[in-house]
Amino acid sequence: MDDLLRELVRHYKYVIYALLMVIGLYAIIAKGHLVKKIIGLNLLQTAVFLFYLSIGRVKGGTVPVLWEGDGAPVTPIYENPVPHVLMLTAIVVGVSTTAVALALVVRIHRAYGTVEEVEILAADEDEADEPTGDAGA
Amino acid sequence: MTLFGRPLAEIGPVVSMALCAGAVPLLVLFRKLPNLREATSLLVAVTNFALVLFLYDAWKRGVPIGTHIATLAPGFQLAFRADALGLLFALVASGLWILNTLYSIGYMRAHHEQHQTRFYACFALSIAAVMGAAFAKNAFTMFAAYEVLSLVTYPLVIHAQTPEARAGAKRYLTYLLGTSIGFQLPALFLVWHLGNGSLDFTTGGLLHGSTASAGLLTFTFVLYVAGLAKCAVMPFHGWLPAAMVAPTPVSALLHAVAVVKMGVFGVSRVVLDVFGTDTLSRIGANDILIGAACFTIVVASLIALAQDNLKRRLAYSTISQLSYVLLGVALLVPAGVTGGIAHIGAHAVSKITLFFAAGAIYVAVHKTKVSELDGLARRMPITMTAFAVGALAMIGLPPAATMISKDWLLKGAAAGPNVFVLVVLGTSALLNAAYFLPIVWRAFFKPLPEGAPTGRQEAPWPCVVALAATALLTIALFLFPDGLLHLAQEAAGYVATHGGGH
């Protein structure tokens, strides 16, 4: 138990990102509100961003900006910039996904008059029961 | 002779298939012009027969025939060649296709059948598949052709699209596809495995000298034969009577010649060129086939006795006669194999005559039952004479070709250890007589029913010409059996030179 706790504390970053991820997944699965699901998705993605950034961390490292010859006696230790760059891209991707998701939710709201999953499914089922000339759902 | 810069003999089989399949677009194109459509059909049939004759000639001169098309997977090739057995099958099918086309023209028009273009197109495709099987170089190519034949004959069987036709066609396809996917495909796999990655037909047997256990080999053999359900050996015969819902030309060519003969042809190939007589006699698996064939011969004849519907009676007679071929091949002695293979051709010409006659009766006087045929010979003398020739052929009496093949079969049976086969053959001949002679007797010697019209009323002339031709062919093959026997003996050549085991 003690060891486990120590492990957890030592790897607190992983604990945090795992927690965030689980919260995100929980929201996606358990929430019926379409926007809340999107928030869950964002939490999930953010957890992964944090994970990446924690990879790039170097103990005692500093901002990876070139120090030009000011006569510093030691070359500074840089943090690994690559994960940051990667996450910059991933964040853009995440924003785009969110944008598309929100756009879809707007349209869903207009088409169904609701953004609750249960109500949408019920509306679809009602429609399937009606003998319309349209394609079967 | 060359085509596309290659010897015609080499690509002959492929050309033959391409010719038959290539007729389809033309037939569809001419769908609004029935005369042109039927002329195309006939022309292709004749050309195809000429091509097969050319290949036969080339084979006799020892010119190499056949080519490799593609290797689909290691050991699985699409490849073609010609040998005696294949040529016999190809000659029979392509030759009778001409007469059958002629017959179809008369039958289909007199009947004002729907979907005639589909009918001719599928017919051409079926012949293409038969050519593919006949010239197959390996078990895989034969399997592919076998499957294609099942699929393209389905529209022919369901032709009328009535509920009965649907039910019959469903049964037809379920049996044929079910057995070929369920049994033949796994068997093919096992053979590929046992034959060290090869599926090529080999004189003397692909599995000749295989070290596999007798149990496994027997299992594979049984699986393979069960997968060739087109040979209609019991208990896989149910599709054949069901398929009788098809128009008569279909029943005639496909279910007396092409489809069922594909089955027995396949079994002959399996016995002679896949397992080989030596292997089979070593493991004794042929006894199973002999047993099944004997059972089928007798039981199918008994069932035929009870049928009043003429086409159904013919169907059960076919089931019975097909097992003669299986029996002959399974005897594994030269005479038996020769007889069995010769029976493929002999039975084809005579059974097609019977079907043609049955169809002609239906077209001319709309009778389908045996009990309605009283005195019909007076109204349809040519048809009924041809029918009588066919009936004699079924029994094995002169002047019919089947007498020759059955004679060889008897010799084969007498030569082997299974003497009880003689008894089976004798019983069967009696049973055949019992269900065919009454028909002939009714037609020729019973008076016409009261009040029936008495004038001559033959079917349309193309039908009559076709059935007369096949009847004459039956007699001709009795008088001049050399060509047929030569091919059959060639096919049985390995058995003859190496002895029949036992």
Place this chain on the structure above:
Amino acid sequence: MHEHLPVLVIVVPLMTALLIPLLSRFGGVRTAWTLVAAALGFSTYASWALLARVGQEGFVRYAMGGWLAPTGIEYVVDPLNAMVLVMVSSVGVLATLWMARGLAVDLAPERRSGYLTVFLLFVTGLMGITITGDVFNLYVFLEISSITSYVLIGMGRRRQALYAGYSYLIVGSIGATFILLGIGYLYQATGTLAMADLAERLPELFHQRNVLTAFAFVTVGLAVKMALFPLHGWQPSAYSQAPAGASIFLAATATKVSAYTLYRFVYTIYGPRFLIDVLPTARDLILVSACAGIVFGPLLALRQSDLKRLLAYSSVGQIGTIVLGVVLLDPAGTAGGILHMWNHAAAKGALFCVAGALAARTGGTRVKDLAGLGRRAPWTGATVTIAGLSMIGVPLTAGFQSKWLLATGALEAGMPLVVPVLLLSSLFTVIYVWRIGMLVWFAPDDVEPKVTSEVPWSMRIPGLVLAGLCLVLGVTSWAGTWAQAAAEALLR
């Protein structure tokens, strides 16, 4: 210019997609369509040229910006992705041809040029996934194709399309995030993102926990994206609600590209030894879900009354068949799985063309509206028949060849139970193809066909070409040779 083909194959459609919003102000949809057709035509040419080059040289490398991997991003073409590239671009061109007249089926005029832009980006994304040699770049392209596919699906005619698009977005994003996480673990373990470097460094680290975790996350993520059996829930609604033109392309290629990615991870990055020596459990798990998909996909398809849903469920089975090639880890089996990508793309593409034709003529895609189709639209009828036979795996059609390779591979890999599974799925497939065939050709004469005429030639040709391919690939060994070359390169 030819040495730049690996990058041009992506850049040209990408730039064209960016040009469309600017240029379609002048000339509208027609301009947009012409641009899409031209760009995809070029990509198709380029991918065939790459295939030819791969045939001569074995593989082609291209370093972005002249930076060599691992510093820069590298594009690597080997027989496997050359094949996938050819598949994606060629089906893309055919789908575009279909759209020339087919856009009118289910899209309002003002939405069409936007739709075409998104479609082109989608194709570009899939090609990018295929060609890149860098795992993070792969993720970016994966997201490009995913986001565009959400939009495409959401543009369907009916309001259910919106919800289908949304559901796919949620599920797909979870999958993509898992993949991103897996890539993170790989980077953590090895410090590189280039596939070639990963392949070099991973074998020493096989037993590290993060390497194992990475495999788990990537596999599950990809399984979601490719709709592998228990994770296929999003796919039937997505396929059936997407606009007709998009669904042709989507069904024919999208999930296959994810399957390709799994091949890449299992064979190139981890190497076949990983599944055999380190994680045999994972191999069994994938095998089981693939087999379950192969059986249950067609079984579920039997119950569908909507043609596109039926086809979507059958895709679940076909994806299982493709994934089989991943776990068999045997030359024949791998080749079979790879070949099945092509074969299934041809068959499923053709079938969705027919579904599109059905939608164009009846306004819906109900299976029963196929009744009598063969009488009024024989070309479409022939398309559905041939493609259906190929789906079953009838000999002489493309489907047979790949299934056969898989069966032999399964025997050689010591998994004989796979063979009856394949047989069983073929038998189930026979049932629904039979049902469709009966409706198309043998409907009772008194039934008035709902489809009263053929669709225009531009909508018929794509289906016919794909159906023709089912036959051509079935009787030639050309595709099989490529698949075997690809399998050999992977297993080396």
Place this chain on the structure above:
Amino acid sequence: MSHHTPSPILRYVARPTVPFIQLYALYVLGHGEDGPGGGFQGGVIFAASIVLLALTEGWPYGRGQLKRGFTDALMPFGCLVYSGVGALCLLGGGAFLGYEALTTSLDPHVRNHMHHYGLMAIEAGVMITVTSSMLTLFFEMSRPEPGDPWELDEEDEAGGQHG
């Protein structure tokens, strides 16, 4: 988003800062090659200046600075600049994004400069796209309409498909 007139104090304080913010955005863009900064950051800052105008002068005024059709065209245009520069390198005979190919000179100094300009051009492309996307996001989300915030005009809906 309320759109009653903001206080004059806000307006007169905010307006003069706008050009400085924009200049700073360009500075950040230019600084991007060898320090923190670049197209992303510059783009966001530039967009912020317009947002500031919209906040202080009202939505219509802000939107009026860069019209919907214009930003819609700018988004793909920026991307096009990016990939176009990459493709230009191809025309120059180099690799995609291999900026050295933009010059025929063999002088390493010049080639290095070419690299610099290439990067700059690409960053500018990024900036254009980021600015226009940010503005679209902002203006679409804050579209002032009484009642249901989700409702859009028909014409906007049609235009909305270009994104």
